[in-house]
Each structure stands twice: as structure tokens, then as C-alpha cells.
Amino acid sequence: MTHRQGGPFGERTEAEIREWVRDRDAGPAPERLRMRIARVAESEPAPRWGFRAVLRPAYALGGAVAAAALIVVAMVLRATPGPAAPGASATPSGPSPEPTTVLMPAMPNGPWPRTGPVLAVPLDGPLLVAVAVLALLAALLIVTWTALVTRREARRSEPPHTWSWLGLWASRPRRSRAARAFAVLWAGVMIAVGCGLLQFAQSTPLGYGSSFGGGSSLGSRSGTGGGAMESYYSFVSGGELDLLISLSNQGDLPLTVTSFDETRFLSEQPAGKYISSVELRLPPGASSICDEYPPSGTHPTSLCTQPFHPFELPSWHESGYGETLLSMIVHMKSCPLVAPGPTANPSASSQQNYLPMTPYVTFGELPFRYSVLGIEREADVRMFEAVGIVFGSNEVAC
Amino acid sequence: MRAPRGDDRAKDGQAMAADVAVDRVRVDAAVEFSRLVDRHLDAGYRLASVVLGDPTEAEDAAHDAAILAWRGFRTLRDRDRFEQWFCRIVLNVCRDRLRHRRRHPVTELPDLDGLEVQAADDAGRLVTRDAIDRAFVLLGPDHQVVVALRFYRDLTVEEMAQRLGIPEGTVKSRLHHALRRLRAEMERQGWREEPGDDA
Structure with a gap:
């Protein structure tokens, strides 16, 4: 046995391989190579691209500019125009009626609904996940890079050191570079946030406004379940209930109310099985926004005459509280077996602490669909006052 | 035109001194790099x-390495x-060039004159060297490097x-697998270790 310890070849073959390898040795470097290399140091060193380049201010600035360009491209791609009302012009037509009771600032003048792109990048859904993942990857990249460089240095040092995490963070140059990289990232994000370029659709919720009205009610009561208020109306088989509701945009961005989910309303509300359909109407005119309280005694259907269509609701800081009124006409089912509810005395005022003596059903949440920055969302808008429909007897099977 | 004041002149002087210092550092680095690379170029080549x-x-590889070394000389x-x-x-x-070579293989014509001379010298040795020649290029770049070293x-x-x-x-592992692979490839070429030299 003539093999070297652990080697697969015998001594003679190893010697042959050694000779074969050494035969490949081309000898000293030729003079032309020395001349080529002599010019290397004379030439300007090229910039070192890669991760270190990010840490240099000039490259960091270039990266920030590139990132800004990407954000602008993203804005153009993701921004969606506001919906135009059918048959409406871009500007309000005709003088707006004089308000009788102005409680909130008037709407801003100018084109309405707005049709230009929204200057913001919506962060939602996959994009939000992508941003979060990218941030995590960036942090991991920095840590890995720092670890690799430090490990290489530790091995190269004289005497060689064993690499460790403790040693990594004790290493001042690496730590300062990593800190600088984080600072560049952080500053970039802060600039983007400061310029309002990053917006979260989640932070623009649709809520209920501050006004509620309806036809002649039996009365109202507070302190019901959860401290909410309830207004009571009589059940009339095949009749209708006229209400005035309000919606408000409680966020910083304009939102577009696109539709009312009648199916969900009828199936999820206790009163749904006594209601055949719900009709929504908007105030007339090019502007769908009505940021006033209705004059006392105004009937809802006379105030809002236009069929429902998608409309834009400005943010609260753009126009008072970013509210609008809607007329809500609730069509009740024909239930001949159900006795109609008690009749209110037309001349009597609404009772403040009315307690129905007969069964009643309520609805208090309005499922609306809306979009923010082109992202579709749904909201169950909880009404300021729930509506109770009072029956005339205990027999309420419809 | 405003005449330069004393502190302006002092600032100019400081700036010039800083420029000179930077240039000197750069020249010093270039001189030192040239000296070092000249001394160790033979070994690298x-x-x-x-x-x-x-x-x-x-x-070409030595030239590329010299450029990379100059760019990273400050980190040394x-x-x-x-x-x-x-x-x-x-x-x-x-290693990069070997990888590139594997992706873009070039078929070289055999040196028939050399074969004749060597065949007259020692047929068995010729077979071994030819097998090494063919088997070596079949190794991966990392394995070729460790075998050569x-x-x-x-x-x-x-x-x-x-x-x-x-x-x-990693070196031990690479060397172990490289030599096993080299032997396997040589045997696939028809080479057999001489009876007195094998196990």
C-alpha cells in the first residue's frame, strides 16, 4: 500500500500529477504584463459599486433621487381619478342655495368631483406587505453584510480572532457604517412621510356623521344597549320610512362612497326581514355634498332628490367635518298579518323617553362600500341613532 | 475687487496644504502598491x-487581479x-474565469507533435498525463483551484x-472530493494505476 494517508492516489501517480501541475507553471511574469500593471496605479480608481456605495453621501443622494422617481411612477400607476357624477359637470352649476343654518364651513370652490390623480402612494394589501418585507430584508442585508465583513476582518487580523456577535457590535467602523445605512433608510422614509407620499388607506375610515332625521317618529330613547340612542317608528305594511342620515369621512384623504350593500343590510340587521328594499338619495346639484344641518321640519325626501351614485367625500380638514346628508327611504314589506304600529299624534312632539309597549325590531348599521386611493373597502357604519320599527301586536310573523 | 485678507490667505494656504497632503497620500499609496505588486507579481502570475x-x-487574470487589488488597496x-x-x-x-470557461467551452486541437515525442519517451506516463489533462478540466472551478494549490x-x-x-x-472537504473525482474521471478515461502503485 503506497497511498498517502487519505489520498486516493499512489505515490507515483501523485508525483505524476505534481509534475503535470508544475509543467503548467509559465515561469516569471513577462515584461509586457509588468508594463500593463504599472499603468494600473496611475489610472483613477473606479468607484466601487455595491453596498458600500450606498453609504457614500453622493450615492445615497442618487439612491434617494431614484427612490423618489420610483415613488412618482408608483403614484402615477396607482392613482385613480375620482368618480364623476353621472350628468354632473366638473364645476357646480348655478348658485348654491343660501343656507338657513350654517354650522360648518362651506365647501371649497373649484372642480368637483376631483378627477386628477391623488398625489400619494397607497399602502395597502400586497404593497403594504411588500414594503414591510423589503424593510425586513434590508435590515437582514445590513446585518449579514456587517457580519460577513467583520468575520473576514477577524480572520485576517494578526493574530487571527474568532468571530463572534459580541465582537461584531464592538467593532466601531462596522457599527458606524451600519448605523449610517440605517440613518439613510430612516431619513428616506421620514422624507417620504413628511411629503405625504405614503398614505395608509386604513387610516381613512367612513363613519357616521353628526345629524339624523326622519319623519314623524313615536319617540326616542337613550341608554339602550351600549348606551346608544334609538328612534322608534311605526310599522306600516307596504309603507315606507323616510330617514335622513349622514356620512362622514374621518380620515385625511378623500374617499369615494361607491355603493350601499343592500343584501347585507337586509340579511344582517334584525329589522331586515320586515324590509323589502332600501333607497338612498342624494342632495341635488353637481355637488353631492351637503354639509349643513337641514332646516328644522324639512322632509328628507324634499332635501335629497337625486338618485344615489358614487360620490366623493372630502377629508375632514378639507371641508369642515367632511360630511354629507343622504335621504334613506326604507320600503317595508307587505305583511297583512302584522298589525301596524301605534300612530303618533301629528301635533304632538316626539317623546324623549319613549318605551315601546309592543315588540319592535331595529337596524343600526349601514353597510357601505367605498374606495380610498383606488383601494376598495367596506364599512359597517354605525348610525348615530338606531331605528326601531314598532309593531302593533305581539304577532309579528310576516 | 476685494483684496484678500490675512485670514483668507491663511484659509487658502490650509486648503492647499490639505490638497498637497491628499496628493502625497495618493502618490505614496501608488508607489507602495507598485512596489508590492512588482515584488509579488511573479508568484501571482x-x-x-x-x-x-x-x-x-x-x-489577463493577473492584470485583472492587479486592478482589483489597487481598488481595494486602501482596505488592506x-x-x-x-x-x-x-x-x-x-x-x-x-475561479471566475474557470466558471466562465465551463459556461463557454472551447475545444482545443490536440498537440500531435508533442504526443509523438512523449509517446516515444514513455507510453505509460503519456497515458497518465493525458488522463490527468482530460480529467482535470472536468473538475469544478473550486476543485481545480485546490488541486492546483x-x-x-x-x-x-x-x-x-x-x-x-x-x-x-472546507479546504479538506474540497480537496478530498476533488481528488476522488479526479481519480474517477481518470479511470473513466481508461487510466489504471500501475500495479505497484495502487492499493
């Missing part, structure tokens, strides 16, 4: 020629370790690890 097996390509703190550092760069460049300078595992910048365990 020979190493490249052994790994690549082609003097012309070895020239211990100038006494220039040779190891430069050899590591040379080996990395060679192992037989060219008879480096220890520790020295090889320092030159390659990888752990000793």
Missing part, C-alpha cells in the same frame, strides 16, 4: 498559469500580508485556507 493552464489567460491594513491577499484575489479571478506548492491545508479565504474544513 505563476499561480494563475498553473490554475488556468494557459499563459495568455494567466496574464496589514501591508505585510500583501502576498496572501494578492494571491487570494488572483485565485478568485481564476495542493500539488503546485505542496501547501498545507492551513496555508491553502489562508490563501483561499475559506475555513480549513
Whole structure:
């Protein structure tokens, strides 16, 4: 046995391989190579691209500019125009009626609904996940890079050191570079946030406004379940209930109310099985926004005459509280077996602490669909006052 | 036009002094780099020629390595370790070139004159060297590099690890698998170890 310890070849073959390898040795470097290399140091060193380049201010600035360009491209791609009302012009037509009771600032003048792109990048859904993942990857990249460089240095040092995490963070140059990289990232994000370029659709919720009205009610009561208020109306088989509701945009961005989910309303509300359909109407005119309280005694259907269509609701800081009124006409089912509810005395005022003596059903949440920055969302808008429909007897099977 | 004041002149002087200092540092670095690379160029070039097996390509590899070394010269703190550092760069460049060669293989015509001379010399030796020749190029770039280092300078595992910048365990593993693969490929070429030399 003539093999070297652990080697697969015998001594003679190893010697042959050694000779074969050494035969490949081309000898000293030729003079032309020395001349080529002599010019290397004379030439300007090229910039070192890669991760270190990010840490240099000039490259960091270039990266920030590139990132800004990407954000602008993203804005153009993701921004969606506001919906135009059918048959409406871009500007309000005709003088707006004089308000009788102005409680909130008037709407801003100018084109309405707005049709230009929204200057913001919506962060939602996959994009939000992508941003979060990218941030995590960036942090991991920095840590890995720092670890690799430090490990290489530790091995190269004289005497060689064993690499460790403790040693990594004790290493001042690496730590300062990593800190600088984080600072560049952080500053970039802060600039983007400061310029309002990053917006979260989640932070623009649709809520209920501050006004509620309806036809002649039996009365109202507070302190019901959860401290909410309830207004009571009589059940009339095949009749209708006229209400005035309000919606408000409680966020910083304009939102577009696109539709009312009648199916969900009828199936999820206790009163749904006594209601055949719900009709929504908007105030007339090019502007769908009505940021006033209705004059006392105004009937809802006379105030809002236009069929429902998608409309834009400005943010609260753009126009008072970013509210609008809607007329809500609730069509009740024909239930001949159900006795109609008690009749209110037309001349009597609404009772403040009315307690129905007969069964009643309520609805208090309005499922609306809306979009923010082109992202579709749904909201169950909880009404300021729930509506109770009072029956005339205990027999309420419809 | 405003006449330069004393403090302006002082600032100008400081700026000029700083420029001169920067230039001097740069010139010093260039001189030192030239001196060091000139001293160790032979070793790098020979190493490249052994790994690549082609003097012309070895020239290009050494040139590329010199450029990379100059760009990263400021990061080399211990100038006494220039040779190891430069050899590591040379080996990395060679490895990249071997990878590129595997992706873009070039078929070389056999040197028939050399075969005749060597065939007259020793037929068995010719078969062995031919088998090595054919088997070596079938190894992966990392394996070619460790085999070349192992037989060219008879480096220890520790020295090889320092030159390659990888752990000793990795060197041992690569060398083990490279030699096994080399033998397997040689045997596939029809080579058999002589009876007195094998197990």
C-alpha cells in the first residue's frame, strides 16, 4: 500500500500529477504584463459599486433621487381619478342655495368631483406587505453584510480572532457604517412621510356623521344597549320610512362612497326581514355634498332628490367635518298579518323617553362600500341613532 | 475687487496644504502598491498559469487581479500580508474565469507533435498525463483551484485556507472530493494505476 494517508492516489501517480501541475507553471511574469500593471496605479480608481456605495453621501443622494422617481411612477400607476357624477359637470352649476343654518364651513370652490390623480402612494394589501418585507430584508442585508465583513476582518487580523456577535457590535467602523445605512433608510422614509407620499388607506375610515332625521317618529330613547340612542317608528305594511342620515369621512384623504350593500343590510340587521328594499338619495346639484344641518321640519325626501351614485367625500380638514346628508327611504314589506304600529299624534312632539309597549325590531348599521386611493373597502357604519320599527301586536310573523 | 485678507490667505494656504497632503497620500499609496505588486507579481502570475493552464489567460487574470487589488488597496491594513491577499484575489479571478470557461467551452486541437515525442519517451506516463489533462478540466472551478494549490506548492491545508479565504474544513472537504473525482474521471478515461502503485 503506497497511498498517502487519505489520498486516493499512489505515490507515483501523485508525483505524476505534481509534475503535470508544475509543467503548467509559465515561469516569471513577462515584461509586457509588468508594463500593463504599472499603468494600473496611475489610472483613477473606479468607484466601487455595491453596498458600500450606498453609504457614500453622493450615492445615497442618487439612491434617494431614484427612490423618489420610483415613488412618482408608483403614484402615477396607482392613482385613480375620482368618480364623476353621472350628468354632473366638473364645476357646480348655478348658485348654491343660501343656507338657513350654517354650522360648518362651506365647501371649497373649484372642480368637483376631483378627477386628477391623488398625489400619494397607497399602502395597502400586497404593497403594504411588500414594503414591510423589503424593510425586513434590508435590515437582514445590513446585518449579514456587517457580519460577513467583520468575520473576514477577524480572520485576517494578526493574530487571527474568532468571530463572534459580541465582537461584531464592538467593532466601531462596522457599527458606524451600519448605523449610517440605517440613518439613510430612516431619513428616506421620514422624507417620504413628511411629503405625504405614503398614505395608509386604513387610516381613512367612513363613519357616521353628526345629524339624523326622519319623519314623524313615536319617540326616542337613550341608554339602550351600549348606551346608544334609538328612534322608534311605526310599522306600516307596504309603507315606507323616510330617514335622513349622514356620512362622514374621518380620515385625511378623500374617499369615494361607491355603493350601499343592500343584501347585507337586509340579511344582517334584525329589522331586515320586515324590509323589502332600501333607497338612498342624494342632495341635488353637481355637488353631492351637503354639509349643513337641514332646516328644522324639512322632509328628507324634499332635501335629497337625486338618485344615489358614487360620490366623493372630502377629508375632514378639507371641508369642515367632511360630511354629507343622504335621504334613506326604507320600503317595508307587505305583511297583512302584522298589525301596524301605534300612530303618533301629528301635533304632538316626539317623546324623549319613549318605551315601546309592543315588540319592535331595529337596524343600526349601514353597510357601505367605498374606495380610498383606488383601494376598495367596506364599512359597517354605525348610525348615530338606531331605528326601531314598532309593531302593533305581539304577532309579528310576516 | 476685494483684496484678500490675512485670514483668507491663511484659509487658502490650509486648503492647499490639505490638497498637497491628499496628493502625497495618493502618490505614496501608488508607489507602495507598485512596489508590492512588482515584488509579488511573479508568484501571482505563476499561480494563475498553473490554475488556468494557459499563459495568455494567466496574464489577463493577473492584470485583472492587479486592478482589483489597487481598488481595494486602501482596505488592506496589514501591508505585510500583501502576498496572501494578492494571491487570494488572483485565485478568485481564476475561479471566475474557470466558471466562465465551463459556461463557454472551447475545444482545443490536440498537440500531435508533442504526443509523438512523449509517446516515444514513455507510453505509460503519456497515458497518465493525458488522463490527468482530460480529467482535470472536468473538475469544478473550486476543485481545480485546490488541486492546483495542493500539488503546485505542496501547501498545507492551513496555508491553502489562508490563501483561499475559506475555513480549513472546507479546504479538506474540497480537496478530498476533488481528488476522488479526479481519480474517477481518470479511470473513466481508461487510466489504471500501475500495479505497484495502487492499493
